[in-house]
Amino acid sequence: MPGSTELTVPKSSPATDLIDEALRGRPSAIMMAFGPQKDMLAWSRYLRERDQQVSDCESPFLLFVMINSLEEARFAVQDMAADVLVVQGYEAGCHGSASAPPRDVLLSSVLDHVASWSSKSTPILSAGGIADGRSIASQLALGADGVLVGTRFLLTPEATYSDAQKERLLRAQSTDTVRSLAFDDARGTPDWPKGIDGRGLRSVTVDEYDAAAQGQEGPVPGQPERHARYVQALQEGDTDRQIIWAGTGIGQVTKIQPAAQAVQHLHTTTVQALTRACSYIAVQ
């Protein structure tokens, strides 16, 4: 790793306090994403240094880095020495880059280049729109070492979404999701790095933002009013306005079930899909 980059992590802050608290819990993995390269590098070094101090160098956490472009992937592997690379496509629910390529396109590019970035073999997980076993099988066949599944677990009793939100998700099709800045606009959380938006269910909140944004080049007028309506919707449990994050895989989720059963079902259907595909080739 080049040593000339200035460490920009503040000496003591709510963030460093939270990190210390987290590290004392001895996490198996920590995932970083979305930040400018300089910040990503500085914080990854800080995390590893603090972890050594907290853990006495026993079983350090694995650093997962989630990326949305080929250059971010190179930086994560070459400069941050990521232990695991997570390739997130534009299908993904919740936050991500507005300009992320389709998942398979980005994953294919990363797979073509990763060997030239490091002599170490970095496991690569695929993320975005993966909510059923068939999709997991397809990503393993494409060359991923594993997958990251998010949206599927919103439809579990363990998830903190309300029953009404989960019912919405259950009825949603993939085409009901949309990438937008409307969600953070409504929440009043605009401080994400440049170019980061999020994917969730289309809603009145999104429609009103889109209407206000029409023809605007800069900031979208009326944010305080939209925020106020959103806060009220939260209090009233109004799912027409609440934020419901969801990736494009939502159309393939047909059941609310405990997370353990969901994992078992994903496993079973992944094996089924692979078994079907493997019938096309002679047994080795």
Place this chain on the structure above:
Amino acid sequence: MPGSTELTVPKSSPATDLIDEALRGRPSAIMMAFGPQKDMLAWSRYLRERDQQVSDCESPFLLFVMINSLEEARFAVQDMAADVLVVQGYEAGCHGSASAPPRDVLLSSVLDHVASWSSKSTPILSAGGIADGRSIASQLALGADGVLVGTRFLLTPEATYSDAQKERLLRAQSTDTVRSLAFDDARGTPDWPKGIDGRGLRSVTVDEYDAAAQGQEGPVPGQPERHARYVQALQEGDTDRQIIWAGTGIGQVTKIQPAAQAVQHLHTTTVQALTRACSYIAVQ
């Protein structure tokens, strides 16, 4: 098939003449795409009727229908009785629906529903962004019965693109492609069904169209001038302005090679990718 739809195919036209000419060549398959449902149904019936007359009912052609939405898939299977369904996602090069979902999302939805549309099992091909063996393997694992590969074959000596166009394609990354109406605007071929645009390499032609379209709701002004510049570019072989169709799989094509070798390479790498994925499950 419902019998009340009026047959809207003209009795005799350049189109019907071309169809007769094609049918006399006894094609194995004919693919239809992009049309309004009424026209698709009428022409599919006409094709089959003429084929019976031309072929004396011996080995009729297979009707492939390419679709860009779940409703189009239902119509193709239920109403048109398609012999083969081609599921084309928005990754695809050349023409397609501007609102096509990502390929895997659409394919998953179709796979979930197809059994409810017909008691007959309709083979399903996946199309869009598939230009290497890994992608073929991923589509077979997802549940496709096969794939449709287009862009890959532009990088063959057999393709009619100029050497300069093929060199452009060879250097292109997936992110260099864009869906746009600019291509048909430049060619002066605006008569595609509503909602159909195309994916090709971003170029001066696209940039100029985008600049002229900014803030416009209706027709984009300046089409005659853009068309004139395009015609001149064709004469001069100017690849900055020529149309070069390409799907998002272009980044995975690294070689101009004869079509037969390309097919062999696709086959070999598909088997490699499946073999790798199959190592994850116990041999059945």
